[in-house]
Amino acid sequence: xxxxxxxxxxxxxxxxxxxxxxxxxxxxxxxxxxxxxxxxxxxxxxxxxxxxxxxxxxxxxxxxxxxxxxxxxxxxxxxxxxxxxxxxxxxxxxxxxxxxxxxxxxxxxxxxxxxxxxxxxxxxxxxxxxxxxxxxxxxxxxxxxxxxxxxxxxxxxxxxxxxxxxxxxxxxxxxxxxxxxxxxxxxxxxxxxxxxxxxxxxxxxxxxxxxxxxxxxxxxxxxxxxxxxxxxxxxxxxxxxxxxxxxxxxxxxxxxxxxxx
Amino acid sequence: xxxxxxxxxxxxxxxxxxxxxxxxxxxxxxxxxxxxxxxxxxxxxxxxxxxxxxxxxxxxxxxxxxxxxxxxxxxxxxxxxxxxxxxxxxxxxxxxxxxxxxxxxxxxxxxxxxxxxxxxxxxxxxxxxxxxxxxxxxxxxxxxxxxxxxxxxxxxxxxxxxxxxxxxxxxxxxxxxxxxxxxxxxxxxxxxxxxxxxxxxxxxxxxxxxxxxxxxxxxxxxxxxxxxxxxxxxxxxxxxxxxxxxxxxxxxxxxxxxxxxxxxxxxxxxxxxxxxxxxxxxxxxxxxxxxxxxxxxxxxxxxxxxxxxxxxxxxxxxxxxxxxxxxxxxxxxxxxxxxxxxxxxxxxxxxxxxxxxxxxxxxxxxxxxxxxxxxxxxxxxxxxxxxxxxxxxxxxxxxxxxxxxxxxxxxxxxxxxxxxxxxxxxxxxxxxxxxxxxxxxxxxxxxxxxxxxxxxxxxxxxxxxxxxxxxxxxxxxxxx
Numbered sequence: 086x087x088x089x090x091x092x093x094x095x096x097x098x099x100x101x102x103x104x105x106x107x108x109x110x111x112x113x114x115x116x117x118x119x120x121x122x123x124x125x126x127x128x129x130x131x132x133x134x135x136x137x138x139x140x141x142x143x144x145x146x147x148x149x150x151x152x153x154x155x156x157x158x159x160x161x162x163x164x165x166x167x168x169x170x171x172x173x174x175x176x177x178x179x180x181x182x183x184x185x186x187x188x189x190x191x192x193x194x195x196x197x198x199x200x201x202x203x204x205x206x207x208x209x210x211x212x213x214x215x216x217x218x219x220x221x222x223x224x225x226x227x228x229x230x231x232x233x234x235x236x237x238x239x240x241x242x243x244x245x246x247x248x249x250x251x252x253x254x255x256x257x258x259x260x261x262x263x264x265x266x267x268x269x270x271x272x273x274x275x276x277x278x279x280x281x282x283x284x285x286x287x288x289x290x291x292x293x294x295x296x297x298x299x300x301x302x303x304x305x306x307x308x309x310x311x312x313x314x315x316x317x318x319x320x321x322x323x324x325x326x327x328x329x330x331x332x333x334x335x336x337x338x339x340x341x342x343x344x345x346x
Numbered sequence: 347x348x349x350x351x352x353x354x355x356x357x358x359x360x361x362x363x364x365x366x367x368x369x370x371x372x373x374x375x376x377x378x379x380x381x382x383x384x385x386x387x388x389x390x391x392x393x394x395x396x397x398x399x400x401x402x403x404x405x406x407x408x409x410x411x412x413x414x415x416x417x418x419x420x421x422x423x424x425x426x427x428x429x430x431x432x433x434x435x436x437x438x439x440x441x442x443x444x445x446x447x448x449x450x451x452x453x454x455x456x457x458x459x460x461x462x463x464x465x466x467x468x469x470x471x472x473x474x475x476x477x478x479x480x481x482x483x484x485x486x487x488x489x490x491x492x493x494x495x496x497x498x499x500x501x502x503x504x505x506x507x508x509x510x511x512x513x514x515x516x517x518x519x520x521x522x523x524x525x526x527x528x529x530x531x532x533x534x535x536x537x538x539x540x541x542x543x544x545x546x547x548x549x550x551x552x553x554x555x556x557x558x559x560x561x562x563x564x565x566x567x568x569x570x571x572x573x574x575x576x577x578x579x580x581x582x583x584x585x586x587x588x589x590x591x592x593x594x595x596x597x598x599x600x601x602x603x604x605x606x607x608x609x610x611x612x613x614x615x616x617x618x619x620x621x622x623x624x625x626x627x628x629x630x631x632x633x634x635x636x637x638x639x640x641x642x643x644x645x646x647x648x649x650x651x652x653x654x655x656x657x658x659x660x661x662x663x664x665x666x667x668x669x670x671x672x673x674x675x676x677x678x679x680x681x682x683x684x685x686x687x688x689x690x691x692x693x694x695x696x697x698x699x700x701x702x703x704x705x706x707x708x709x710x711x712x713x714x715x716x717x718x719x720x721x722x723x724x725x726x727x728x729x730x731x732x733x734x735x736x737x738x739x740x741x742x743x744x745x746x747x748x749x750x751x752x753x754x755x756x757x758x759x760x761x762x763x764x765x766x767x768x769x770x771x772x773x774x775x776x777x778x779x780x781x782x783x784x785x786x787x788x789x790x791x792x793x794x795x796x797x798x799x800x801x802x803x804x805x806x807x808x809x810x811x812x813x814x815x816x817x818x819x820x821x822x823x824x825x826x
Binding site: 144170177183185197236237257 | 769772773774775777778779780781782783784785786788789792793795796797798799
């Protein structure tokens with residue numbers, strides 16, 4: 086895989102990205118480039134800008150890009166609405182998936198899947214075709230079909246919510262999946278299910294960003310690159326060894342890499 | 347909040363039924379007094395008993411005061427500034443649809459209620475009411491084969507006076523409340539339905555109320571009687587043109603269900619709601635009540651209330667017969683400066699009576715939306731049960747929602763359950779749906795219809811489609 090990488094065009098390019106919310110600058114020049122098939126981990130202290138970065142890529146309206154560029158397969162995505170970004174293949178797995186009472190999970194998944202399929206110029210699925218598809222994908226996250234009849238995330242346990250995110254990722258087959266602390270709040274069994282789900286979905290055409298605090302997810306899914314973020318910037322990039330070093334020494338050890346200027 | 351404006355745009359879709367039909371009308375002079383009431387009665391060639399009914403109601407009305415307990419604010423209504431009778435000028439005696447003014451037929455065509463034989467809806471019989479008079483009733487003959495009477499109330503007063511004398515005012519007496527008394531004095535037209543014993547009405551019946559004139563009120567009166575072991579599903583729709591003045595609509599609907607009979611009454615109310623500044627719109631003061639007289643009888647109200655500047659409406663059930671059942675399913679959507687104070691009364695008198703209340707209020711813009719409901723369990727209603735669920739959804743941060751539940755029980759052996767909730771469409775919920783590729787408008791509409799699902803499931807098929815269309819009219823539009 087590594088040898089091919091050089092010939093591939095990057096899927097996602099983030100170039101000198103600045104962003105703010107409510108006049109507070111949160112991202113201060115982020116650079117990252119992800120090729121197809123790569124798995125990147127982003128680590129860093131709480132409040133360093135990891136979640137903000139993921140929301141900005143997905144187009145959250147509370148944040149404003151004040152400088153730099155985000156490109157998906159060479160196209161600037163800034164003018165795109167969140168739904169257009171999703172349709173073109175950006176997926177954000179939320180740290181705290183929100184509950185939406187009254188809206189059936191099944192209907193939601195079907196509408197979302199068809200929106201993506203429409204963009205890909207694939208035929209939209211009717212109720213029956215979709216049920217077949219979703220049952221197949223449920224296996225990946227070991228969820229019961231009864232799960233589909235409930236309202237979106239309503240009354241789901243922490244683990245169920247995260248598995249529902251991975252189910253969505255499986256259905257939408259994104260180009261770039263950003264998984265924001267998908268491992269947080271999971272017990273060991275749930276973590277294994279989620280991690281194995283991600284591995285099954287990952288393929289050579291898709292790039293994955295794992296935002297995490299913990300080595301235990303990275304034990305399950307070995308990243309190609311590990312980035313350490315601090316103060317709105319990526320201050321150090323390495324391979325999976327870097328995560329182990331962080332685990333041993335803590336974030337204080339990376340403070341020396343912060344550009345004081 | 348970036349998205350709040352977008353939500354506002356979506357729910358502010360312009361009113362599509364706001365056109366005026368240019369037609370010559372016969373109007374009487376403004377104001378209300380005994381002479382006016384005699385004039386209305388004589389225009390309709392009414393029998394003596396009905397004139398007395400009206401005059402008696404007028405006396406009671408004069409002695410009453412306009413209620414002010416609802417959570418509504420509006421400028422005082424000048425009852426002398428209203429025209430109480432307005433009818434499109436046409437031939438005296440109309441025997442077939444061919445004689446109806448084409449402009450009127452065109453109007454109902456435009457509203458999606460075609461009346462002519464070639465175009466009319468095949469599965470629903472329609473009584474079309476234009477201002478103060480019924481224009482046409484479809485499928486009358488076919489229904490008559492089953493013994494079903496479906497006609498305008500004016501016709502029923504002439505042709506079925508035994509039934510009218512027996513039941514008119516038997517559920518809602520003239521003295522019931524201010525607006526019911528006013529209606530009893532001046533009501534002009536409306537629909538009459540009689541379902542004989544053991545008959546299941548072969549098709550849905552429907553009334554469509556159209557207010558066309560800007561300065562006249564509409565005071566229609568509907569009476570539905572379901573004899574033993576009969577059943578009927580009745581649908582009601584209403585629209586009005588856009589005027590910058592307020593038009594008063596004070597209707598009375600009475601339902602009577604005998605042993606084992608069932609009546610399902612569904613409304614989609616889309617009167618003109620006024621503009622964004624709250625100018626104009628219909629003042630909708632309506633008294634609707636059903637009497638479950640018979641054992642195991644059932645009356646079910648479902649309503650989708652989206653229009654009117656002011657809505658004051660409490661479709662209720664009086665559960666007299668043993669094991670009778672009352673139901674109320676309501677969606678009320680208010681936007682801009684609309685005000686709605688709506689709900690129900692479930693009066694349990696007979697033993698083992700049951701009632702269900704599901705109310706969904708959606709408030710957007712600067713509107714105010716209140717649920718007001720009474721559940722009363724009388725001393726003889728042993729084993730009575732009620733379940734109430736009242737949910738409110740707020741869109742934006744300037745709308746208001748209130749819930750006023752009243753529970754009175756004189757019977758220890760009874761059960762009353764009440765659940766209430768309030769939620770808001772949050773930016774994060776919308777973003778969640780959008781981030782899965784779902785368009786903003788569709789996301790809002792999914793959340794709103796998800797919220798209303800329990801009620802929509804209760805609407806008859808023919809109507810569910812219309813309600814859906816109506817909500818999407820209000821919820822779709824130009825984004826951004």
